[in-house]
Amino acid sequence: MERVSARFDYVIVGGGSAGCVLAHRLSAVPSVSVALIEAGADTPPGAVPEAILDSYPMPVFCGETWIWPELKAKATRNSAAKVYEQGRVMGGGSSINVQSANRGLPRDYDDWAASGAAGWAWDDVLPYFRKLESDVDFPYGSLHGADGPVPIRRIMPQQWPPFCNAFAHGLRSNGFAALQDQNAQFGDGYFPGAFSNRDDRRVSTAVAYLDAETRKRPNLHIFSNLRVERIVMEGVAARGVVAVSPHGERLRFEARETIVCAGALQSPALLMRAGVGDASELRALGIERVLDLPGVGRNLQDHPSLTFCHFLEPRFRMPLTRRRASMTAARFTSGVADCEASDLYLSSATRAAWHALGSRLGLFFLWCNRPYSRGRVQLVSSDPFAAPQVDLNLLDDERDVARLAAGVRVLARVVAASGLSEDLRDFFPAAFSPRVKALSRVSKTNAAITSLLGLLLDTPAPIRHALIERFATRGVQMSSVLANERALNDFIRANVFGVWHASGTCRMGDARERSAVTDTEGRVHGAHGLRVVDASLMPRLPSANTNIPTIMIAEKIADAMLGRTQFAARDQRGLARLTS
Template sequence: MSELPHEVDVLVVGGGSAGCVLAKRLSADPNRRVLLVEAGCDTPPGQVPAEILDSYPMPLFFGDTYIWPGLDAAVTRGADGRIRRRAYEQGRVMGGSSSINVQAANRGLPRDYDAWAAAGARGWGWDDVLPYFRKLETDLDCDGPLHGRDGPLPIRRILEPAWPPFAHAVATALDATGLPRRLDQNGEFEDGIFPPAFSNRDDARVSSAAAYLDAPTRARGNLVIAAHTQVTDLVFDGRRAVGAQLRQADGREQRVAAREVVVCAGALQSPVLLLRAGIGPAEHLRTCGVTVLADRPGVGENLRDHPALTIAQYLPRRLRLPLSYRRASFVALRSSSGLPGGTPSDMYLTASARGGWHALGASLALYFLWVNQPHSIGRLRLNPADPAGRPDVDLGLLSDPRDLERLATGLRDLVALVVSPQLNPDPAAIFPASFTPAIKRLSRVTPRNRRVTALLARLLDGPAPLSRLMLRAVSGGVDLGRIAADDAALRDFVRETVFGVWHASGTCRMGDSTDRGAVVDPTGRVIGVEGLSVADASIMPSLPSANTNVPTIMIGEKIADHLVSQLGAGA
């Protein structure tokens, strides 16, 4: 195990999308001692596991090698009123969720960040954050004043001339929306059909760890990177953070002193560390037996995710990708619902030519549909019976009826678009994709599952009566065409199948220091204490109209810039 220093200038808690940025930027001064701790395994250059490098990410979600084990969340109330729960996959590996996600590199829209500034996050409007979006990236396809050319993170797209038949078929089907085809979702801010941008070079994932913790950065004598190391407690002297208690994988514990502590553990772990340290809603902390250090009612509140549905479609052979073709997502649609309570560009759809790593998955398309600007809000709390255990997470999806209406209408539109001659005109060939425990077991990469899915794929491709029987079995008998034609049945179906799309954010909301609901000020400093900052998706006041990875890296860059300026040379 790594030998940990007993004292540093800056302790960065969490080697995720933002934590890797902080480690690189803060250690650039050789006189500033920085310790980066990550609960999961390390992925140093030349030793990145093949499954992380893979452009096709889905096998990473199964098993707990790279995710927090046992983490789950209440999703919403089903049609019968009972609360639905499901596993929530959050990265526990160097690079965090940037090492397990679909590699989407979507910034969102200028209005998202102008809304942050209007909500009290001064200095976080579009014009303020754009320099940091440019700083983090090397865009391999697009140039001009909106794009960076020499940042650590490569961003590319698969452009139309290189599309396989599936991508052309999807784009042609989506042309029925009347929306134009566009090139750059990060520089063209209107609705349209785009080739999605992703963080990838030479058909290999580039995580935040790969981008920022490169060999020269790791060689710095003033930077220590400790993997398999978990922060069990933040340590305070009065109201000043002075370090943390750490536990390594072999059980050894050590206290590390630090002049500054920066928490980058993500929207489901950062608020937990604050709550256990006594920073949060006073009444809740007392219920959990935690001494109140700073009464900040907003800690754990404002939890947001994009309410999403996943739909599968059986593909004819001519549209399938060979398993050797790893990148499977080629087309995205940004659109406006036009419904009451909606906003421009409030819906998003992506299409993948693969529903799994195996032969059965190769015969299925997968469509992800989500509400791009949700109104629903959840929250996170400690479990009073076990404050040191897993947190109680309630995503609160569809708690606002406007999200239910938009997702239901979006599903009806999706069915109408993809049940088409370009893809598959058979209404029975489209069905809900689920991540049930049985599906997750089948999705583990094992020789047995390879054999089983190969057999299922052959049966699905068999004579028409057998194929229809298999489709009914795979779909669980759900007739999406019938459901889409019945308003009540459609809403019930959405309540039963909605899930979060792994974009948890907002639980340490950024705002003005006089705002009782804010947790950090616009510099990332935790309000009411000293020496402690938060820099990750938890500080987002609201969700951007985007996958959250690149916005989180931007947050890391911007807060790192502030800390470097504040700490000064050699601090």
């Protein structure tokens, strides 16, 4: 039996980076009733868990409390499926991610517009990037906002610890230019990473948009720990959703419009379960077709990524009391034939984990911007609570392999010039494996184990290198990886993973395109009262972490839904573009 909970103008499915924005903006109109449904726990003001507020994200990221533990993904066609950490808590990914506030490049959004998403070029989206932010370091000028809900800040070079200065020295030695602002200087170079943080505390979208004043609105109703079972369809019209409580109670939320904000892996799954997707595949699962939209679940993109560690001598270690670990990043060009400029991204962290072992290891992330490879999300069952099959297919296009190979070579040269160590064996490949993740969970047992392992790393270099090769790299050395092209490509294929930037699975585009799922305001083609608003809409993954672009998408669509014009792009035409 279903109990009708209430009737609303808007029901928002998912309280993540987009859902919180929409709940805040839509409920600002008193005559509009809004329901926000989140499958995970709520984090109201004054009750945000300390682990979520912490500037250092890895403890919350490595646990299972605030993610979907059954959601897995295959990085490549030949790899095993592994847990793909997606937020299940108010704020979604913004409550568990590294807090990177990276917009990407103007070309990313101009490409959206050129590929069928009219109205989403750089000049169109810039007003909404400005609207969402309060930039602490660059509050003035045409490219930044000063009074938005999300604070943006950087740790500037004069405050960098020795590890970051060594990394920067290695970058400069290899010709990298110094940039101040990655969100306003669009050429290659290294820079202090921008992140969404205030007073060294995380600012999720739940904190930024669902503040105490917003929660007092009588027309906003927030429901947590309710999992949406299905979208209620009458023909091609969405009439709301049915959600299930932890105790098994089934509640029906009726709505004039249903807005799906469940992320690029779960949003397409919800549509397919409602009969919106590839008709033949739905039929094979016994799901009645409502709309034949074969693009649902396709066009899945993530940044193909690799990680590396470097043993840190005591002078390069940062105290665990200093929480912010990621400070320095870089954007550069692979030089691979027929590929774009600024197609690689490199970030660093002063520690690899929260514990005594992690504090002895610096961390490097390398990924491909604007990947060419495409994956997909598929249903494996009509069961509404069965996790979808996720195939990232990260290296289907050889250009992504070639670009990562070029990036690894550049990183090796940067590390060699950094002064971090005279012994190249202190630099080694790392993997975010289930074993590493298990060791990264906060517990007294892990603290004791990692304290011992940390002490072992401080033994003489021959013993340290033997331990690293035995327990971390299983005999793989960077010298052998870099020795020839085949060895490097084999290493990349064995170790690549996604960096949790899933996007593109309900992409915006013209209704005449069979691959397009929604129009440029997130409305599902052919449906009534059904909209998708999250990273699923991105036609192509931008040269950025997805959190800030997803917030921007929600801001822009909320504005269109409410018919507002004060932030319309036409009023902002002609804003100067900075090129570097």
